[in-house]
Amino acid sequence: MTTFLPFTAADVASAVEWVLSEEAPVEILGHGSKRGIGRPAQYEHAIDLSAMSGVTLYEPEELVLSAKAGTPIADIEHLLAQNSQQLAFEPMDCSRLLGHDTRGGKGGTIGGAISTNLSGPRRLKAGAARDHILGVTVVSGRGETFKSGGRVVKNVTGYDLSKLMTGAWGTLGVLTDLTVKVLPAAETETTLAIRGLDDETATAAMALAMGSSAEVSGAAHLPYGVTERVASDLRGADAATLLRVEGFGPSVASRVETLKTLLANAGRIEELTDRGSRELWREVRDCTPFADGTARPVWRVSMTPSEAHKMVLALRMEAGADAFYDWQGGLVWLRMEGEPEADLVRRLVRQFGGGHATLVRASSAWRAAVPVFEPQPAALAALSARLKAEFDPKNILNPGRLAAGVDSATLAQATEEKTS
Amino acid sequence: MTGLAMPKPDSETMRRRDDIVADLARIVPGEGVVDAVNEMRAFESDGLTAYRQLPLVVVLPETVAQVSSILKYCNDRNIRVVPRGSGTSLSGGALPLEDAVLLVMSRFNRIIEIDFPNRCVVAQPGVTNLGISVAVQDEGFYYAPDPSSQIACSIGGNVAENSGGVHCLKYGLTANNVLGIEMVLMDGEVIRLGGKHLDSGGYDLLGVMNGSEGLLGVVTEVTVRILKKPDTARALLIGFPTSEQGGQCVADIIGAGIIPGGMEMMDRPAIKAAEDFLHAGYPLDVEALLIVELDGPKVEVDHLIDLVEKIAHRNGQTTCRISTSEEERLAFWAGRKAAFPAVGRISPDYYCMDGTIPRKELPKVLAGMRELSEQYGLAVANVFHAGDGNLHPLILYDANKPGELDKAEAFGADILRLCVKVGGVLTGEHGVGVEKRDLMGEMFNQIDLDQQMRVKCAFDPNHLLNPGKVFPQLRRCAELGRMHVSGGKLPFPSIPRF
Ligand SMILES: Cc1cc2nc3c(=O)[nH]c(=O)nc-3n(C[C@H](O)[C@H](O)[C@H](O)COP(=O)(O)OP(=O)(O)OC[C@H]3O[C@@H](n4cnc5c(N)ncnc54)[C@H](O)[C@@H]3O)c2cc1C
Numbered sequence: 001m002t003t004f005l006p007f008t009a010a011d012v013a014s015a016v017e018w019v020l021s022e023e024a025p026v027e028i029l030g031h032g033s034k035r036g037i038g039r040p041a042q043y044e045h046a047i048d049l050s051a052m053s054g055v056t057l058y059e060p061e062e063l064v065l066s067a068k069a070g071t072p073i074a075d076i077e078h079l080l081a082q083n084s085q086q087l088a089f090e091p092m093d094c095s096r097l098l099g100h101d102t103r104g105g106k107g108g109t110i111g112g113a114i115s116t117n118l119s120g121p122r123r124l125k126a127g128a129a130r131d132h133i134l135g136v137t138v139v140s141g142r143g144e145t146f147k148s149g150g151r152v153v154k155n156v157t158g159y160d161l162s163k164l165m166t167g168a169w170g171t172l173g174v175l176t177d178l179t180v181k182v183l184p185a186a187e188t189e190t191t192l193a194i195r196g197l198d199d200e201t202a203t204a205a206m207a208l209a210m211g212s213s214a215e216v217s218g219a220a221h222l223p224y225g226v227t228e229r230v231a232s233d234l235r236g237a238d239a240a241t242l243l244r245v246e247g248f249g250p251s252v253a254s255r256v257e258t259l260k261t262l263l264a265n266a267g268r269i270e271e272l273t274d275r276g277s278r279e280l281w282r283e284v285r286d287c288t289p290f291a292d293g294t295a296r297p298v299w300r301v302s303m304t305p306s307e308a309h310k311m312v313l314a315l316r317m318e319a320g321a322d323a324f325y326d327w328q329g330g331l332v333w334l335r336m337e338g339e340p341e342a343d344l345v346r347r348l349v350r351q352f353g354g355g356h357a358t359l360v361r362a363s364s365a366w367r368a369a370v371p372v373f374e375p376q377p378a379a380l381a382a383l384s385a386r387l388k389a390e391f392d393p394k395n396i397l398n399p400g401r402l403a404a405g406v407d408s409a410t411l412a413q414a415t416e417e418k419t420s
Numbered sequence: 421m422t423g424l425a426m427p428k429p430d431s432e433t434m435r436r437r438d439d440i441v442a443d444l445a446r447i448v449p450g451e452g453v454v455d456a457v458n459e460m461r462a463f464e465s466d467g468l469t470a471y472r473q474l475p476l477v478v479v480l481p482e483t484v485a486q487v488s489s490i491l492k493y494c495n496d497r498n499i500r501v502v503p504r505g506s507g508t509s510l511s512g513g514a515l516p517l518e519d520a521v522l523l524v525m526s527r528f529n530r531i532i533e534i535d536f537p538n539r540c541v542v543a544q545p546g547v548t549n550l551g552i553s554v555a556v557q558d559e560g561f562y563y564a565p566d567p568s569s570q571i572a573c574s575i576g577g578n579v580a581e582n583s584g585g586v587h588c589l590k591y592g593l594t595a596n597n598v599l600g601i602e603m604v605l606m607d608g609e610v611i612r613l614g615g616k617h618l619d620s621g622g623y624d625l626l627g628v629m630n631g632s633e634g635l636l637g638v639v640t641e642v643t644v645r646i647l648k649k650p651d652t653a654r655a656l657l658i659g660f661p662t663s664e665q666g667g668q669c670v671a672d673i674i675g676a677g678i679i680p681g682g683m684e685m686m687d688r689p690a691i692k693a694a695e696d697f698l699h700a701g702y703p704l705d706v707e708a709l710l711i712v713e714l715d716g717p718k719v720e721v722d723h724l725i726d727l728v729e730k731i732a733h734r735n736g737q738t739t740c741r742i743s744t745s746e747e748e749r750l751a752f753w754a755g756r757k758a759a760f761p762a763v764g765r766i767s768p769d770y771y772c773m774d775g776t777i778p779r780k781e782l783p784k785v786l787a788g789m790r791e792l793s794e795q796y797g798l799a800v801a802n803v804f805h806a807g808d809g810n811l812h813p814l815i816l817y818d819a820n821k822p823g824e825l826d827k828a829e830a831f832g833a834d835i836l837r838l839c840v841k842v843g844g845v846l847t848g849e850h851g852v853g854v855e856k857r858d859l860m861g862e863m864f865n866q867i868d869l870d871q872q873m874r875v876k877c878a879f880d881p882n883h884l885l886n887p888g889k890v891f892p893q894l895r896r897c898a899e900l901g902r903m904h905v906s907g908g909k910l911p912f913p914s915i916p917r918f
Contacts, residue, residue, distance in 0.1 A: 061671040062778050062809075084677055123618060130624050131596045142903055146871040147864070152776040154593065154808040154848040156582045156631040157856075157863055158890065159872045163595070163627025167619070184677030207537040213560075213648045215716065251720030258717070304616040306537045330538075330617055356621030374621040379609040383878060384623050390874035393903060402622075 003046040009137060009145060009176035015047050016174060016396075017143040025399045028170035030070055030109030034116055036098040038169060038372050038401040040364040047174060049111055056177065057151070060085055064134065064151050066179040069111030076110055086185040087113075089129045090120025090281075096291040097298065098361055111175045117167030120285035121218035121244070124210070124327045130166040132181045138165055138173035141392025151179045164387075170398045172391040186246035190256050191218070191277040193234060193270040194241040194263060199223060199309035202241040203329040205266050207306065209243050210328050212262055214255040218244030220284045221325040229289040232280040233272055241266075244281060284326055290335040290361075297340040297362040298333065303355035305330035311352040318344055330355075342370035373403050424471065424854055426888040429519035433499050437476060440499065444479050444521070447489045452527075454478035463504065463522055467569070468512040468855055470771075470825060475502065475516035480524045484602070484610060484640045487523070491638065492608030494521055500884050501606070503634040505546065505577030508569045510772055511853025513581065513633045513889055520887075523638060525576050531555050532641065538616050539646050540599055545576025545639045549583075552644060561646045564591035567849070568757065576639040582631030584849035586682040589807035590715075591647070593849070595630035602641035603629065606880040616643060628875065633851050634886040636879040650715035653681060654725055657752045658732045659706030659739040663687065666708030667782040669735040670806045673712065676731060678724055681715035683807035684756050687786065690763065690801040690814070694755035697762035702755050703739045710806065711752055759803045760814070767799070767816035771828045775839030776848035779809045788838045789813060796831040798824075810848035811839070837862055852890045860892050874900050 004015040019026045027043035029035060030050055049070035057066040060083040067076060073091055080086050093107030094100070114136075119128040135149030138161075148161035165175060194205060202221040209216050220242045222230065227240045234240050245255045260269060272280060283289070290298050303311060305328040312323045312332060320337030334345070340362055349355050356374035359367065376384060388395070433440070445453045454460055455477045464472045476499075481487050494501050500520035507514050516522045528544035534556060535541070541552050541563070549570040552563040566585035567573055573583065578594045579601060591597070600614030613629065614620035629636060660666040666685055673680065686694065686709045695702040702709060710732075714724045725742055732740050743749035755762070763770050777785050786802065793800045799816040813835055817828040836846050840862045847856055860869060869891065876883070877897035887894060 059778070059780070061675045062780065063674060064778075117619065117624070119619075127592065127596050128619055130619075130627055131592065140871060144867050144871070146868045148868065148872075150776075150843070150845045150863075152778060152809050152844055152848070154584060154588065154776045154805070154810045155845040156849055156851055157846045158852065158860065158869075159875050160582070160595070160627050160631055161872065161875070163624045163630075164875070166627070167624050172623070184674075184679065187677065204537075211536060211539060211561075211648055213651050213717065247716075248720060248723055250723045251717055254717045254719040302617040302619055302621075304538055306535075327618060353617075354615050355617040356619075358621070376622055377611070379605070380611045380613075380622070380625075383605070383609075383611065383625070386878040387623060387625075387875065390878050390901070391871070393901065 001044060003048055005048050005051050007051050009139070012047065012174050012176050013139045013143060013145050016139050016141070019045055019396050020141070020143050020394060023394055024396065026396055028174050028398055030112040031072070033093070033095045033100050033108040034098070034112055036100060037094070037116070037360050038367070039403065040367050041400040049109065049174070052176065055079060057179070063153060063182050064179060065182050066151065066177060067110050068177055069109060069175040071110045073108050073110055073113055080182055081185065084185050085182045087132065087180065088122055088126040088183040089132050090122045090285050091129065092118040092120050093286050094118070094360070097287045099293060110178065114166050114178055115168060115170050115175060121220060121281050121326050124219060125215070125217045126183070130163045133162045133166050133178065134181055135179040136162045136165050136175055137177040138175055140173040141394060141397045149179070153181050169402050171388060171402050173397065187248050188252050188274060189244060189246040189277050190252055191272040191280060192243045192256065192259055193272060194266050195238045195268045195270060197221070197239050197241050197267055199312065199325070201266070202239065203306060203309050205241055205263055206243070206328045208262060209259055212258065214245060214258045215247070216243050216259070217246045218242065218281055218284070219328040221329060222289070223324060226289045226322065226324045230280060230283045232283065233276040234270070234280070242280065242284070244277065287333050289324055290322070290333060295361065295363045297336040297366060298360050299336070299340070299345055299357050300360045301332040301334060301345070301349060301355060301357040303330055303332065303349060304353040307353040308332045311348045314348050314352070315345065340366050340370055346374065371403055375403065426517060427894070429517070430498070430500070433476065433519045440521070441477050443493060444477060444490065447493065448479055448481050448486050452480050452482065454480070463507065463524065464516060466504070466507040466509040466512060466514040468510055468515070468853065470819070471512050471515050471854065473516045473518060475522035476519055478522045478524055480527050482527045484604065487604045487638055487640055488608040488610055490521070490523060491604055491606050495606050495608065495882070495884060498882065498884065500887055502886050503580070503638050505574030505580070506548070506572050508573045508577065509581065509851060509853060510774070511847070511851040511855040513851050513853040513886070515854055517888060525574065525638070528576070528640065535616065536561070540616055540643050541646055542641065542643045543575055545579070545642055546574050549573050549575055549578055552646070556646050560649050562649050563597070563644055563646055565594050565597055568760070575642050575644065579630055579639050579642055580632060580634045581849070581851045584805070584810070586684060586805065589683060589805070590679050590681050595627060597645045598626065598630060598642060599645055600643040601626060601629060601639050603637040603639050605637050606882070606885050614643065631851070633853060633890055635876055635890060636885065650681070652718045652721050653713055653715040653749060654721050655711055655713040655743045655749045655752045656725065656728055656732065657741045658710040658712065658737045659703040660708045660710070660736065661706060661738055663708045663786050664783045665735045666710050667779060669710060669732055669737070670779060672731045672735065673728055674807070676727060678727065680712050680807065682711065682713040684711045685709065685804040685806040686756060686759065687802040689799060690759055690803050693762040693766050693801055694759050697765055698755050698758055700751055700755035706738060711756055713749070756803065763801050763814045763816065768818040768820065771815040771817060771832055773811070773813045773815065773832050773835055774847045774850040775836050775844055776808070776810045777839050777842050777844035779806070781842040781844070785811070785838055785842060789835060792831055792834050796827055798828060798831055805848070808848070809844065833859055854889055857890060858892050860890070870895065870900055877901070
C-alpha cells in the first residue's frame with residue numbers, strides 16, 4: 001500500500017503513471033469526508049490530494065476563483081465571505097451525517113465538492129456544482145494531463161469536460177486544479193416557516209411559492225417530528241415548510257410580503273432572519289436531522305417535485321422510513337428503520353415519475369450488497385462504461401466505487417453484446 | 421478558412437446514392453425525403469452563409485423511431501450524417517457534407533407537456549426557442565435563455581450549441597436551464613438523460629451534450645426549466661467617454677453584488693450604425709454605451725437603479741438615462757437588438773465573431789482590435805455582452821471584392837487569438853463548427869484535443885456524426901485508445917508517500 005501525497009499537478013501525473021504501470025487500483029481522496037459514500041472497494045494505493053492546497057486566482061469583479069483541488073472548502077468560503085461572495089451551489093458537508101472525523105473539522109475539499117456534485121438547497125434556483133464549474137486540469141487514468149474549459153463564464157469551445165468531471169466521483173481522472181464561478185452573497189435573508197402542513201399540502205405550497213415571482217432560493221419541508229432534530233429557532237414538533245428569500249434588504253422585505261399574502265391561508269407562518277435562517281439551511285443542506293451517529297441507511301433521492309411525497313407515502317406502506325424534503329419537495333432524504341430496501345425504493349421512484357436514488361449512508365456490508373448509485377438502463381450503462389474506458393482504460397481510478405456497472409468487466413460484457 | 425478542408429467524400433456512399441434515397445424513403449414515407457437539387461438548395465448553408473454545400477440527401481423524420489432507424493441504417497453502412505435544427509448556426513455547425521445525409525429535425529415541432537407545478541416544459545427539439553416562452557406566457561412564465569435568433573432557432577439546436585442570450589448573465593446558458601433530454605446515438609440506441617428531477621444520475625452526459633454541436637447524438641426531446649416573469653424590468657442607458665470607464669463601471673456594478681438581468685455594451689461604430697438606422701436617441705459623442713437592465717420586484721429594481729446610477733456617476737458617465745416606462749425600456753434595447761442589421765446596412769457584408777475575454781482586458785482587446793483594423797484595412801464595430809465578457813466584433817467587408825472575405829476571416833482569426841492570449845476563449849456561444857475548427861490549437865494542446873475526441877469515440881466510434889466540425893483533425897479511435905505506459909519505477913522519489 002502506497003499513499004501518495006502530491007504537492008503539484010506533475011506529482012499527481014507521475015503517481016498515476018506509476019499506479020498505471022502496476023495496474024493496481026488507486027483511491028483518490030481529499031479530506032476523505034465522503035469516503036463512506038459508494039461501493040466499498042479494495043484499493044491497493046491512494047492519492048491523497050490534501051497537500052495540494054491554495055487559491056491560485058481570485059478576481060471578485062470577474063466572479064471567478066481558481067484553486068488547487070485539495071483546497072479546503074472552508075478556506076474558500078472564508079475568502080469569498082470577505083468579499084461578500086459565495087459558492088452559490090452550497091456544497092454539502094457530509095462529515096456529520098457520515099460521522100467521519102475530517103481533518104481539523106474542515107468539511108472537505110473543493111475537489112471533493114466538485115467530484116461529487118452534492119449541492120445544497122440553493123441548487124433549486126442557482127444550479128448545482130456542475131453549473132458553476134468553469135475549467136479543470138485533470139490527470140486522466142492514462143496518466144496524461146489535460147485541461148478543459150477556461151476562466152470565463154461564457155465558453156462553448158470544445159466539449160464541456162469540466163461538467164463531465166463534476167459528479168464523476170474521481171473515476172475518470174484526478175482533478176488537480178479547477179476554476180469556478182462565484183457569485184455575490186445575499187445582503188440579507190429571511191425564511192418563512194409555515195407550520196403544520198402535511199407532505200402533500202406542503203408540496204403544493206412550495207410549488208406555489210416557486211411559481212411566484214418571489215425568487216425563493218430554498219424550499220424545504222420538515223415533516224412532524226423532524227423539526228425537533230434541527231438545532232434551530234423552530235419551536236415545537238409541528239411540521240415546518242421552509243421558504244428562503246435572499247437579496248437586498250428592501251427586496252427581501254417586499255418578496256416576503258408577497259409570499260405571506262400568497263400563502264395567507266396555508267397555515268401559521270413564522271419568520272427566521274439572518275443567522276437563524278442561515279443555520280437552519282445549513283442543517284437542511286447537511287442532512288443534520290439524520291446525523292444521528294448511527295449507520296442506519298440514508299437515501300438521497302432526486303425526483304419530480306410533485307411526485308416525491310407520493311413515493312414516500314407508498315414506501316411507508318411497506319417499510320419504516322423517516323423523510324424530509326428539499327428542492328421544492330424533489331429532493332427526498334430518507335432514513336430507513338431497518339434495511340435499505342433498495343429494490344423497493346427504486347421501484348417506487350420509477351413508478352412515481354423516475355429520478356435517481358443514492359444510498360449515501362449504510363454499513364459497508366449493505367453498500368457492497370446493493371447498488372449505492374442508481375443503476376442505469378443497459379444502453380446508458382454501456383455508454384458510461386465506454387466513456388470510463390476512454391478516460392481510464394486500465395480501470396485504476398476509484399474502480400467499482402460508482403457502480404459495479406462502470407468498470408472494465410461490464411465494459412467487456414457490453415462490447416461482447418455489441419459484437420455478438 | 422476559405423480553403424476549408426472537409427473530410428474526403430466517401431466514393432462508395434456517393435455511388436450508392438439512389439439506393440440510399442430509396443431506403444430512406446422507406447423509413448420516412450411521404451414527404452420526408454428531399455433529393456431534388458433545386459429543393460435541397462434551401463439547406464445548403466446555415467447562418468454562416470459564406471459556406472455552401474449540397475448534401476447527399478435531406479431527410480425530415482417525424483418520430484423517434486424513424487430517427488433511430490435512420491441512424492442505425494447509416495451506421496451499419498458507414499454513411500455520414502449531419503443533424504440540423506433551424507439552420508441558424510453562425511459557425512457552420514449544420515453545414516452539409518457532399519456525402520452525408522442531412523437529418524433535419526424541423527418536423528419535431530410539438531410541445532409535449534407544460535407542467536407548471538414543476539416549472540418545466542417538455543418539447544420536441546424542432547420547437548423554436550421563442551415558441552416555448554409563448555406557450556407559457558399566459559400564465560406569466562418564460563424560458564430564460566434568449567438568443568437573438570429566438571424566433572427561428574430550435575431548442576434542439578440550442579442544446580447542441582449551448583446557446584446564450586442577453587439574459588444569461590443572471591439566468592444562465594442553455595446548459596443551466598435544460599433538465600433533461602432524450603437522444604439517439606449513432607447506432608440507433610435511444611437514451612434519456614435527466615428529466616423533471618434535478619441532476620441526472622451517473623456521469624453528467626447531459627452537461628457534455630450541451631454544446632456538443634451535433635457530434636455525439638441527435639436530440640429528440642428536451643425538458644427545460646421555465647421561470648416566472650419578473651414583476652418589473654427597468655433599464656439604464658449610460659454613455660462613457662472611454663471604454664475603460666465603461667468597463668470599470670461594469671466591474672463596479674458586479675463588485676457591488678449586483679447581477680443585472682442584462683448588461684450590454686456597444687462601441688462608437690456600433691452606436692453610430694444603430695442610431696443612423698433607428699434613431700433610438702443614442703448619444704453619438706461617447707466611446708462606450710452601456711445598457712443595464714434590472715429586473716425583479718419593483719422595490720428591488722428601484723433600489724438597484726439608484727445604486728447603478730451612482731456607480732455610473734463615479735465612473736464619469738457623460739449621459740445617463742433611466743427608463744420610466746416599458747416603451748422607453750424597449751427603446752433603449754431597440755438599437756442594441758438591431759445592431760446586426762444596422763451594421764448590415766452600412767456594409768455589404770459583415771462577419772460576426774464571438775470570443776470571450778476576462779472583462780478587465782476589454783480596453784486592451786479593443787485597442788488591439790483597432791490596430792488590426794488598420795492593418796487589415798477593414799472596419800469593425802463591437803457589441804458586447806459586457807457582464808460575462810462575451811464580445812461580438814462585427815467585421816465589415818464586401819464579399820464581391822476579390823480577397824476581402826479571406827481578409828475578413830484572417831482578421832477574425834487574429835481577434836480570437838487575441839482573446840485567447842488575454843485569458844479568454846474562442847467562442848462564448850456560437851460554437852466552433854467549421855468556422856473556428858482550425859483555431860482549436862490556439863486554446864488546446866494535442867493531449868486536450870485527443871481527450872475530447874475520445875469522448876466522441878465513446879458516442880460515435882466511427883466518426884459518422886457531423887464529421888469535419890469542431891476538431892481540426894480527426895484521429896481514428898483505435899489510434900486514440902493506444903496507451904504508452906512507461907516503466908515500473910516509482911516516480912519522483914520526492915513525493916511523500918507512506
Ligand atoms: C441573427 C442571428 C442571431 C443569433 N444570436 C445568437 C445569440 O444571441 N446567442 C447565441 O447563442 N446564438 C445566436 N445565434 C446562433 C444560433 O441561432 C444558435 O446557435 C442556435 O442555437 C442554433 O439553433 P438551430 O436550430 O438553428 O441549429 P442549427 O443551426 O440547425 O444547428 C446548429 C448545430 O446543432 C446541431 N443540431 C441541431 N439540431 C440538433 C438536434 N436535434 N440534435 C443534435 N444536434 C443538433 C447541428 O448539427 C449543428 O451542429 C444567432 C444566429 C443568427 C442567425
